[in-house]
Amino acid sequence: MEGRRLLDDCVHCGFCLPACPTYVSWGVEPDSPRGRIDLMRALADGRLPLDPEVVTHFDSCLGCMGCVTACPSGVRYDVLIEETRARVEREVRRPLADRLFRSAIFALFPHPARLRALVLPLLLWSRSGLDALARRLGLYGLLPPRLGEMAELLPPLGARNLAASLPETTPARGPRRARVGLVAGCVQRVFFPGVNDATVRVLASEGCEVVVPRGQGCCGALSVHAGREDEARRMARALISSFEGLGLDAVVVNAAGCGSTLKEYGRLLADDPAWAARAAAFSERVRDVSELLARLGPVAPRQPLALSVAFHDACHVAHAQGLREEPRALLTGIPGLRLLEVPDGDQCCGSAGIHNLVDPASADEIGERKVDRVLSVGADLLASANPGCTLQIRKLAGRRGVAVRAAHPIEVLDASLHGTSLPGAPRTGR
Amino acid sequence: MDPGLVARFAAIVGARNCLAEPPALVTYECDGLTSMRARPGVVVLPASTGEVAAVVRLAREAGVAIVPRGAGTGLSGGALPVAGCVVVGLARMRRILEADLANGWARVEAGVANLDVSKHLAAAGAYYAPDPSSQRVCTIGGNVAENSGGAHCLKYGFTVNHVLGARVVLADGSVVDLGGPVADPAGFDLLAAFVGSEGTLGIVTEVVLRVLRKPEATRTLFATFPSCAEAGETVSAIIASGIVPAAIEMMDTLAIAAARAATGLDWPEVGAALLVDVDGTVGEAGHTAARAGEIARGSGALEVRWPRDEAERQLMWKGRKSAFAAVGRISPSYLVQDGVIPRSEIARALGEVARLAREAGLRVANVFHAGDGNLHPLVLYDARVPGEERKAEELAGEILRMCVRLGGSITGEHGVGADKVVYMGEMFSEDDLATMDLVRSAFDPERLFNPGKVLPAPRLCGERPWPSRVRPVEAADPAGPA
Ligand SMILES: Cc1cc2nc3c(=O)[nH]c(=O)nc-3n(C[C@H](O)[C@H](O)[C@H](O)COP(=O)(O)OP(=O)(O)OC[C@H]3O[C@@H](n4cnc5c(N)ncnc54)[C@H](O)[C@@H]3O)c2cc1C
Ligand code: SF4
Ligand code: SF4
Secondary structure, eight states, rough: HHHHHHTTTOOOOOTTTOOOOOHHOOOOOSSSSSHHHHHHHHHHSSOOOHHHHHHHHTTOOOOOOHHHHHHOOOOHHHHHHHHHHHHHHHHOOOOHHHHHHHHHHHHTTTOHHHHHHHHHHHHHHHSSSHHHHHEEEEETGGHHHHHHHHHHHOOOOOEEEHHHHOOEEOOOOSSOOEEEEEOOOOOHHHHOOHHHHHHHHHHHHHEEEEEEEETOOOOOOHHHHHHHHHHHHHHHHHHHHHHSSSSSSEEEESSHHHHHTTTTHHHHHTTOOOTHHHHHHHHEEEEEEEHHHHHOOOOOOOOOOOEEEEEEHHHHHHHHHHHHHHHHHHHHTTTTTTEEETTTTTTTOOOOTTTTHOOOOHHHHHHHHHHHHHHHEEEEEEEESSSHHHHHHHHOOOOOOOOOOOOOHHHHHHHHHHHHOOOOOOOOOO | HHHHHHHHHHHHHHHGGOSSSSSHHHHTSSOOOTTTTOSSSEEOOOSHHHHHHHHHHHHHHHTTTTTESSSSSSSSTTTTOOOTOOEOOOTTTOOEEETTTTTTTEEETSSHHHHHHHHHHHHTEEOOOOOOOOTTTTTTHHHHHHTTTOOOOHHHHHGGGTTTEEEOOOSSSSSEEESSSSSOOSOHHHHHHHHHTTTSOOOEEEEEOOOOOOEEEEEEEEEEEHHHHHHHHHHHHHHTOOOOOOOEEEEEHHHHHHHHHHHHHOOOOOOOOEEEEEESSSHHHHHHHHHHHHHHHHHTTTTTEESSHHHHHHHHHHHHHHHHHHHGGGGGGGEOOOEEOOGHHHHHHHHHHHHHHHHHHHHEEEEEEEEGTTTEEEEEOOOOOOOOHHHHHHHHHHHHHHHHTTTTTOOOOOOOOOTTHHHHHHSHHHHHHHHHHHOOOOHHHTTBBBBBBOOOOOOOOTOOOSSSSSOOOSSSSSSSOO
């Protein structure tokens, strides 16, 4: 079994402990990478039964992959936890409320159309002022914590969200250097449409012809992270199909979590003879937008931006895809911009995957530390390449009455290239 | 463990910090030495010296053995539980309490990670010198218990040279301060007995550390050699020339390959390499580094490299410091051995290691503190091949005997723990061991703390017969002890 061999790579040195947000928070071994691997080993050897008690320690894992970066022994914790989650999903029956909540998330988030249907009522609700009132009165605190969490995370919505749609093909400005397909991302597409617009504009200015295949669905990242393998494979096959035969040099993605999942399609479908080769070929071509731009090198002229920017390493860019220099390079190329590092920047903000939805209390505990560090930098703007992180940091800062202005790095570059305005500060809870 | 007793421990540290469910206990079955395992009865994670003292009093009342634990990176099974014991983890006591840089000391809780002390002091230009390769993770309490060393201990000395005072909880629950910020206090130096006692005398909860100003300049050179013989000669020649390098680390072919795999460094495939740090004022560091480079060339170096910038220097050291764990990339399992030989015998000792390895039919990687003659042979094996683990253990044992034969020691810095108890008799006489045991009993007459570690079987009458060696897990009851 692949898993067993991968487990043996762990030499129990503990180098991953300080990289793990749950261990740093609670200081207990079973909620550390090394401890979770111990548990997987004990399960594989039949020394422990797969019962709800063990599962709590896998559930508490944020999937941030800080441990993968830290591990000198090259342990593929990402693969291990994914296999474990799939097994948990198959074999462990969760309490009813838990099951319903999880199903609700999966019925909603991976489906842009359903998400969009939610936006109108939400828009009315937030415009009506009821929402601000509810925040002020702390009414969200009265909802069952996890529902309150979903409501509280919602970003400020504009009418633009309703009609978000991108042109199917955007020609390159100047000589064409590459033809690329853009993965629009479900949460991204609906809640942060500005990011996709900016991505298309920047790519075009840097000489890319951009294709946004119609009808593309969700990449399945949330399903993979939750161990819903069959669902994930279904989504992967559909997405691969929609990007095939278009003569693309690369498949570009701007949402961190989607990018790391797309790069792993080869592995996800490795056991499916009809799809293994197609999936591997697809994964080969996937690039984070920062990665693609770093390879192409800049051509479009940058206008100065007098701005100090705190850089947040999204786990699924920095740890899962190993991209640390590339996203920074998007910003350091802008004259006048001062890039500031967030202390302990390689630590997760607690939002990883759906963690902040299923276990808000622990996600917040971890997130508070991140917010402390982000605020300590005192920058004008926070650059974050992942919608989940941005939502989480803003939410927690908002509870302290601090409005954090945040943007995707590509939006900042867009502002420098095209003079577009950067997203403003969100409302706070007070 | 009896639920009533667990509840009483929980009442002291809080339910969340008292772990008694089987899954949680499984994760505390071993430390960095994975071949020995035992399941504790309960794990408690106190947040203060007061809580530690209360836990110790309760454990004593209940007659349960106590095993202190830091980050569990120890390589000799020091934090290996005694079946059914209470493990006292210091992982939550990680505050840096105060720093007095004018007088060169800082007071920290025992659970703080070694590197976090230096990080905390960095802005003020100070640091904590001992740097075990595990410094990102291992705790100051664990360092004190093991008298840990590191690459830069050649010039600066081991943990014992950097601990000024400690607050400890003794077996009767009393809280005692040994030493303190003032240098050279009057009376018996009880602190020195505590440093290196491997958790057998009591629990360290706070430590007063000596902190140093960062040297003005550090120069690093990386030299490659056709074999360990030339590298060993270079080490002796550098030191004989009067240079006291901050560090001289040696790696052989396999260790270089592992470091390369872990960090992507462009290190070549050669017989051996040295990584040397010299520090001091700018002029001094530049001069000695150049001189060390010349000596290396004169002793047969193939190439001498200087890192291009600080980033490359850091990466080189990361390569060296991850080398142990990185060996996991080139072998399914391995044992880290730790022994000392006189520095002048490096080439001979490594030749012996190679011969022993050949005879055993196993591979051995070497990465070690050459300046101190502190060898770290890594015996590579595959635990899934029946019998190989035992062969590896035997080979590791033979290597230790060779160290003793050459006039060295069975441990340089990783401690005796549970792993090397059996070799103590080969290094010390009955009387030596009995004297150590008398000291131990003076602190902990009932042998509550870490029984079975460091000292072989009980040797005074009226002692409790704790097992001196816990069986490897394969032999243990799968459900673990009740
Ligand atoms: C990859 C790797 C590299 C290493 N490199 C080095 C190196 O270069 N130099 C070196 O010296 N060591 C090295 N080690 C060994 C190890 O890191 C050290 O021994 C370290 O000091 C152990 O610290 P810890 O906090 O992990 O202690 P643990 O492993 O948890 O415990 C070690 C011992 O100390 C006792 N103990 C722990 N905390 C306390 C306390 N507060 N009070 C009383 N007793 C206590 C325990 O009972 C046990 O006997 C390395 C280990 C690894 C895995
Ligand atoms: S760093 Fe890697 S090898 Fe070490 S304990 Fe963590 S997962 Fe295991
Ligand atoms: S993925 Fe993140 S939370 Fe999970 S074990 Fe690794 S470091 Fe810890």
